[in-house]
Amino acid sequence: AQTVTQSQPEMSVQEAETVTLSCTYDTSESDYYLFWYKQPPSRQMILVIRQEAYKQQNATENRFSVNFQKAAKSFSLKISDSQLGDAAMYFCAYRSAMEGYQKVTFGTGTKLQVIP
Amino acid sequence: DSGVTQTPKHLITATGQRVTLRCSPRSGDLSVYWYQQSLDQGLQFLIQYYNGEERAKGNILERFSAQQFPDLHSELNLSSLELGDSALYFCASTSGGAGELFFGEGSRLTVL
Numbered sequence: 001a002q003t004v005t006q007s008q009p010e011m012s013v014q015e016a017e018t019v020t021l022s023c024t025y026d027t028s029e030s031d032y033y034l035f036w037y038k039q040p041p042s043r044q045m046i047l048v049i050r051q052e053a054y055k056q057q058n059a060t061e062n063r064f065s066v067n068f069q070k071a072a073k074s075f076s077l078k079i080s081d082s083q084l085g086d087a088a089m090y091f092c093a094y095r096s097a098m099e100g101y102q103k104v105t106f107g108t109g110t111k112l113q114v115i116p
Numbered sequence: 117d118s119g120v121t122q123t124p125k126h127l128i129t130a131t132g133q134r135v136t137l138r139c140s141p142r143s144g145d146l147s148v149y150w151y152q153q154s155l156d157q158g159l160q161f162l163i164q165y166y167n168g169e170e171r172a173k174g175n176i177l178e179r180f181s182a183q184q185f186p187d188l189h190s191e192l193n194l195s196s197l198e199l200g201d202s203a204l205y206f207c208a209s210t211s212g213g214a215g216e217l218f219f220g221e222g223s224r225l226t227v228l
Contacts, residue, residue, distance in 0.1 A: 035216055043153075043204060045219035091158065093217075102147060102210075103172040104217055108158040 002027045004094050006107035013082045014115050020067075021077045021110045023092030031097040034068065034075045039089040039109070048090070051075065053097070079112075087114040119143065122207050122220035130228055134195040137223045141188055141209030147171070148190040149217060150182055151206040159206065165190055197227045 003026045013019035025034070036048040051059045051068050058066050063080045079086055092107040119142035129135055141148050150162040161174035165184035176182075179197075184190040194201060204224050208217035 033216075044221055045206065045208070045217075047216045047218075050216055102166070103161060103164060103174065104149065104208075105161065106151075106159040 002029075002032075002094050002096065002103075002105050004092050004105050004107040006090075006092055006110050008110045009108070010111045010113070012113040012115055013079070015082055015084060017082055018078060018080045019082055019112065021079075021090050021092075021112065023075045023077070023107055025073050025075065025092075025094045027073070027094065027096075029096055029098065033095040033097060034066075035093040035095070035104075036064070036066070036075075036077045037091045037093060037106075038086075039091065040085075040087070045091075049077065082114050084114050084116065087112055118218040118220065120207060120209050120218050120220035122205075122223050124223055125221065126224050126226075128226045128228065129197060131197055131199060133197050133227075134193065135197065135225065137192040137194070137205050137207075137225075139190045139192070139207030139209075139220060141190070141207075142211075142218055145209035145211050145218070146188065147210050148184055148188070149208045149210075150176075150190070150192050151208065152203050153206060153222075154200075154203045162192070194225070197225075199227050201225065202227045 032053045034051045038046045049061045067076045089109045091109045095104045121140040146167045149164045151159040162176040164172040182192045204222045206222045208219045
C-alpha cells in the first residue's frame with residue numbers, strides 16, 4: 001500500500017522569505033501523480049500544484065514549485081516570497097495511475113505559519 | 117467554487133443517531149471520493165465510487181456506508197453515531213486520468 005509521509009508537523013517562515021515543505025512517499029509503482037493541497041482556516045481544500053511521475057521537469061505555479069526526486073521518492077514544495085495568505089495546512093497527496101485503482105492517499109499535513 | 121456541492125454544511129446530532137451526507141460532483145466527473153478529517157488531523161480516505169461502482173475502500177467503519185446513484189450524486193450514511201465520529205466530511209470528484217481531486221466545502225458533523 002502506498003504511504004505518504006510529511007515529517008514536519010509545523011513550519012514557520014518570515015514574510016517574503018522562502019520555505020520548503022517536505023514530503024516522501026512509498027510505492028512500488030512507476031506511474032503515478034503527486035499533489036500539494038492547501039487548507040486555509042476556512043478548511044477548503046485547494047490544489048496548489050501537481051506533478052506527473054513520468055515528467056522529469058519539476059512543476060511550477062507562480063511562487064510555488066516542487067523538487068521531485070523520483071528515485072528518492074521525495075516531493076518537496078517550495079514557496080517563494082511567502083505571503084500572509086500562504087498560512088495554512090499543506091497536504092501532500094499520492095494518486096496511482098493504475099487503471100481502475102484511483103485511491104488518493106494524503107500525508108498528515110504541515111501547518112505553515114507566516115510571520116509578518 | 118470547485119463545482120462540488122455538499123449538503124448539509126453543518127449538522128448537529130446525538131449519539132446513536134443516523135445521518136446522511138450528500139454530494140453532487142462536478143459536471144462530467146464520474147468519480148467521487150469521501151474523506152474524513154477529524155479536528156487538526158489529516159484526511160482519512162473512506163471510499164471511492166466510479167460511475168456507480170465502488171472502486172476503492174479505505175478505513176471506513178461498518179457503521180458507515182455509501183453509494184453513488186445513476187445521476188452520479190453520492191451519499192454517505194453514518195449510523196449509530198459516536199462522539200468520535202464528529203469530524204469534517206469531505207467529498208471530492210475527478211474526471212479521472214491525470215486529473216486532481218476537486219473538493220467540496222465539507223459537511224461538519226458534531227455528535228453530542
